[in-house]
Amino acid sequence: MSEALLKVDGVSKHFGGFTALSNVTTHVSQGERFGLIGPNGSGKTTMINCVSGLLRNEEGKIIFDGKDVTNLKPHKRTGAGIARSFQIPRPFHTMTVIENLMIPAEFVGHHRGEKVDDRAEAMEILETMGMAEKANDTTLDLTQIELRKLELARAMAAKPKLLISDEAMAGLTGQEVDEVIDILFKMNERGITIIMIEHIMRAVMRFSQRIICLDAGQLIAEGTPDEIVKNKDVERAYLGSDDDG
Amino acid sequence: MKYKFEIICLLLIVGLFALTQIVGNQFYFFIGFVILQYMVMAIAWNVLGGYGGYVNFGSAGFLATGAYTAVALINFLDVGLVEQMIAGGIIAGLLGLATGYLTLRLRGVYFAIATLALAIILETIVAHWDYVGGAAGTSILPKRKPELLGELIVDRKEGIFGNYKEFLFFLMGTVAIICVWISRYIENSKLGRGLNAIKDSEEAAECMGVPTMRLKLIATAISGGMMGVAGAPLASYLTFIDPLSAFNLEYAINAIAMPMIGGTVSWAGPVIGALLLGTAQQVSSLWIQSELNLLIVGVVLVVFVIIAPEGIIGWFRKSRKGSAR
Secondary structure (H helix, E strand, C coil): CCEEEEEEEEEEEECCEEEEEEEHHHHEHHHHHHEEEEECCCCHHHHHHHCCCCCCCCEEEEEEECCCCCCCCHHHHHCEEEEECCCCCCCCCCCCCHHHHHHHHHHHHHCCCCCCHHHHHHHEEEEECHHHHCCEEEHCCCCHHHHHHHHHHHHCCCCCEEEEEECCCCCCCHHHHHHHHHHHHHHHCCCCCCEEECCCCCHHHHCCCCEEEECEEEEEEEEEEEHHHHHHHHHHHHHHHHHHC | CCCCHHHHHHHHHHHHHHHHCCCCCHHHHHHHHHHHHHHHHHHHHHHHHHCCCCCCCCCHHHHHHHHHHHHHHHHHHHCHHHHHHHHHHHHHHHHHHHHHHHHCCCCCCHHHHHHHHHHHHHHHHHHHHHHHHHHHHHEECCCCCCEECEEECCCCCCCCECHHHHHHHHHHHHHHHHHHHHHHHHHCCHHHHHHHHHHCCCHHHHHCCCCCHHHHHHHHHHHHHHHHHHCCCCHHHCCCHHHHHHHHHHHHHHHHHHHHHHHHCCCCCHHHHHHHHHHHHHHHHHCCCCCCCHHHHHHHHHHHHHCCCCHHHHHHHHHHHHHHH
């Protein structure tokens, strides 16, 4: 595996007296498919919010692409190459589907000074998602799976090096889950590093090359899908141990 | 044609000027000024409230900032109206920037409360500031034979305008047209699209590369500046000013109600809203009963919230879409 694209170094986050993340250290390599699992409330989304910048971690550093981004605002991090989707879709609901994609295309502005057709590029992204026919619909007319795809498509329009997919599959049917996994595989083949946060084990295990598991804000396991499945700590975190009761 | 809209704007300004030369009845300029002033307030409110989704309840505070900047300047330097308006715009714009910096971390109803508090704080300060009249107010006598760039502007015989009412009407009309142009420009610019994204989902906008704080600050500064310009001539118009008239809640309410009725998504919304509501208010308060105008705002607003929550513009767009299908 080549060098690390993202390094999370001793990151802690507290909400008042509650410790949501406690000294988490890990890394994601260039081009990797990385899985992040853990029971409800274990700190997955907190960690992703710290990486994308919506939350500031009190301790530790976040290094992306060789640069310390710990104190950067989210939009600066997006400019540096981190894009994310949201667990509960947050489309720009007064805009059409394609206009949703034009926002990151315009504001991240990888083409400053060049003449590039943002609309054509956005259309291309929608085509790979199978959403081309919906381009001019308002987001209010979309179904659940289309909203999830829009979240991913909009993140792609920011031209990220790292894409964070926050539970893009929750609530979807088996077939729809496969469809989303295929999309993520396609993105990865284009060289985009992907962090997948997911509760659907079948999806994470199939997709990820390496997985970490959080429990109560602490990193309890790290390894390949096979190793994670056999890990006693992970089993205890999800199911509880015999000793507990 | 590329500059079609700009040419229409210029023609409108020429038209306003022609009106001041042709129409003899000063009464029309007297009420026309009020409607145009409300129009500027509505357009200004819509830059932050309509495009960005941040509801400002303290519009009267920005207007009064412009008005009292003008009063202070008259007392201190005895400058002309145009200079007063420019200064009022700059000071209120800076105030917008400062309050934006302090309050824009708040969202929704909390932001609205903070802006309302701002207006109350400013009113208290002005009421205790004797240099500009304090709580009792002060009279402003318009300058006799004012000049601008060497031209005699207001004089019954030799001036460009026969009297102050005509001059004030023309000035406010010109400001309104410039504000229309600015808000239309913003609507079709990167700033406007960014503000729309903020309105829809601020966190998503930030994560999609939109510098949300910077755009919101630019919007509050522009919005505040426009309100300041609208407020600067108030003292000259009334020839008297006190905190009660400058910080009148009617300004804040109309600045919200007019864009809501016209439609907040487009620059035309506040213009239509101000023309309809402003005219209805003036007509009713002059010919029927002076207290009726606030009742009208209330009733019209309730009706619109129920029948056309997206205003007249939204209602037209929807019905056009419906017939197309």
